[in-house]
Amino acid sequence: MAVMNETRVTEFIFLGLTSNRDLQIVFFVLFLVMYLLTVTGNLFILITIYVDSHLHSPMYFFLSHLSFLDLTFSTVTVPRALVHFLLPRKTISYSECITQLFFFHFIGGTECFHLNLMAFDRYVAICNPLRYTTVMSRHVCLLLVVSTWIISCVSVSLQLIIWGEMAVMNETRVTEFILLGLTSNRDLQIIFFVLFLVMYLLTVTGNLFILITIYVDSHLHSPMYFFLSHLSFLDLTFSTVTVPRALVHFLLLRKTISYSECITQLFFFHFIGSTESFHLILMAYDRYVAICNPLRYTIVMSRQVCLLLVVSTWLCGFFHAFVQTFPAIQLFFCGPNEINYFFCDSHPLTVLACSSTYINEIIVMANSGTLSVVCFLMLSISYGYIISTILKIRSTEGRWKAFSTCASHLMVVTLFFGPCVFIYMRPPMTFAADKLVSIFYAIVTPSLNPFIYTLRNDEVKKSMKKLGGRIASFLGTHGN
Numbered sequence: 001m002a003v004m005n006e007t008r009v010t011e012f013i014f015l016g017l018t019s020n021r022d023l024q025i026v027f028f029v030l031f032l033v034m035y036l037l038t039v040t041g042n043l044f045i046l047i048t049i050y051v052d053s054h055l056h057s058p059m060y061f062f063l064s065h066l067s068f069l070d071l072t073f074s075t076v077t078v079p080r081a082l083v084h085f086l087l088p089r090k091t092i093s094y095s096e097c098i099t100q101l102f103f104f105h106f107i108g109g110t111e112c113f114h115l116n117l118m119a120f121d122r123y124v125a126i127c128n129p130l131r132y133t134t135v136m137s138r139h140v141c142l143l144l145v146v147s148t149w150i151i152s153c154v155s156v157s158l159q160l161i162i163w164g165e166m167a168v169m170n171e172t173r174v175t176e177f178i179l180l181g182l183t184s185n186r187d188l189q190i191i192f193f194v195l196f197l198v199m200y201l202l203t204v205t206g207n208l209f210i211l212i213t214i215y216v217d218s219h220l221h222s223p224m225y226f227f228l229s230h231l232s233f234l235d236l237t238f239s240t241v242t243v244p245r246a247l248v249h250f251l252l253l254r255k256t257i258s259y260s261e262c263i264t265q266l267f268f269f270h271f272i273g274s275t276e277s278f279h280l281i282l283m284a285y286d287r288y289v290a291i292c293n294p295l296r297y298t299i300v301m302s303r304q305v306c307l308l309l310v311v312s313t314w315l316c317g318f319f320h321a322f323v324q325t326f327p328a329i330q331l332f333f334c335g336p337n338e339i340n341y342f343f344c345d346s347h348p349l350t351v352l353a354c355s356s357t358y359i360n361e362i363i364v365m366a367n368s369g370t371l372s373v374v375c376f377l378m379l380s381i382s383y384g385y386i387i388s389t390i391l392k393i394r395s396t397e398g399r400w401k402a403f404s405t406c407a408s409h410l411m412v413v414t415l416f417f418g419p420c421v422f423i424y425m426r427p428p429m430t431f432a433a434d435k436l437v438s439i440f441y442a443i444v445t446p447s448l449n450p451f452i453y454t455l456r457n458d459e460v461k462k463s464m465k466k467l468g469g470r471i472a473s474f475l476g477t478h479g480n
Contacts, residue, residue, distance in 0.1 A: 012097055014090040016081075028085035035078045042067035058136040059125070062118045065145055069111040076103045095330070102156055102326075109152035117144050139304040146311050153318055157267070160329065174333035177262055177352075179255045181246070181342045182435055193250035199447040200243045206450030207232035209464065217463040223301040224290065225460075227283045228453060230310055234279060235446035238272040241265060242343040242442050249342070259333075262344040267325040269345065269442075270368070275317030277375045277420075280413055282309050284382040292389045323367050327360045341435065343442070347423070361427055369425035376417040383410055411452055415445045 017027055045067040049055045077100070084090040092100070125132050182192055214220045214229040242265070249255040257265070290297050324346060332355035341348040346364045350357045419441035423434065453460065 009094060011091050011093045014084055014092060016084060016090055024085045028082060031078060031082055031085070035074060035082070038074045038078075039071060042071040046071075058121055058141050059118075061141055062114070062121055062145075066111070066114060066118065069107060069114060073104075073107040073111060076100060076107060098160070098326075098330075102160060105156045105159065106152055109155055110148050113148035113151055114145070117148060139307060142304075142308060143311065146315065150314065150318065153322070157322060157325075160326070174259065174335055174337045174352075176256050176258045176337065177344070178338045179249055179257055179342055179344075180338055180340045181249055181255055182439075189250045193247060196243060196247055196250070196443065199443055200239060200247070202450075203239045203243075203443075203447040204236060206447065207236040209467075210450055210453070210460070211236075213460065213463045213467050216467060220459065220463055223286050223297075223306050224283075226306055227279070227286055227310075228460075231276070231279055231283065231449065234272060234276040235449050238269075238276060239443060239446040241268045241272060246342050257344065262339075262349070263325060263329060265344045266328060266346065266349070267321050269343065270324045271317050271321035273317075273420075274320040274368075274371060275313050276416070277371060278313035278316050279310070280416065281375060281378055281382075282313060284379050284386075284413075285309075288382050288386055291386050320367060320371060323363065327363050331355055331357065331360065341438070343438075345438070347434075364424060365427070369421070372417055372420040372424055376413065376421065379413050379417070383413075412445070412449055415448065416441055 016024070018024060046064050049060045049064040080092070080100070121136060124135050128135070181189070183189060210232040211229050214225045245257070245265070286301060289300050293300070328346065328349055331349065331353040333349075333352055334354040336352065339348045339352065346360070346368065350360050350364070353360070419437045422437055423441075
């Protein structure tokens, strides 16, 4: 009923280039010819570079990527424009308009950054030719290209969030929310403050210590520990998205958060959380190759492959977070503005919406819910294969070492995905247990991960003891 009482635009009308029917036909032919030239020309470049091995160099790799960007950039606007030249009524829905806006700036921004890469490539080739093959290696080129997509994605998402905030300011609607938190009892809030602070300090110090240990000790520069260090970084950032604000709110009487801050927190919570979900699959895959195919391990899990796999988790996480956040921006909030949670998440926000939430409910269940279930099933199956292989190992010591490593991974997987499935694999209803469950996967798990991995891993424990001894001797020397 609330949405029926709103007066808001649901579609737009494109006036186009001209209202003259004859000129529209002329423009249709011109646009069609140019679009066909764009598609055929860029496809021909892509196929030529792919087929001819002599063109497998950084310069032509960047050129093929530019052709792909030109092809997609024109596809964002031209096909719809061609259809509109032939229609008397040229309409576009609100959601389609926002989607076109996003991809227009996303691909356009990526192309701008990519042109800088091509200039850098030519600079190195001409000004520093002796080091060209070293500087512009294959994995460097791949990472540079992926970085242009990531930077452009972040830039466009921030633009949309700011645009959404501007839209909120121009309507009579909620501009801030009140986080009710875990309890209204002042004494319990102080207890929760102390508990949250202790767990957050454990998360920060534990994960930082793992990061430093793996970075310092060259014996730990292997794929398994590379993935472990990345997991520590994700745990550190994941808890930082929610805990610091929660700590501040425990001490304040009025626990408010602005609309833009709430949407930003929602985005980064799902961005880092989903990236960690995909990363746990990488760690399972790493263990699968190491245990089930040890002779090919160093080839399959090369440094370049590990870097690409990690970057791909961030890209997938970003896509998941965007799909999760974009529908939330479309919701209309007219009051009440009290979120019965200690941070901004999909379900608590959806419950407060005055507009229709049917699409949001479907997206949350299909996106976060299905992601949690699928990831958990994939991990369970992979570890099933791993355990069956471990049981075939004749050496008791080797079997125990492999099982010990996998057991720690399985513990993390269960602690992380169990609560996620409970929260997201259902419609947006609020249960009393939701807050406790969310505490478990958002705060407790990141603080436990360092202990789970270090207490069950002799190599990490030895390296940590060495690092601790170095720090102690350094402090003792400078203290005297």
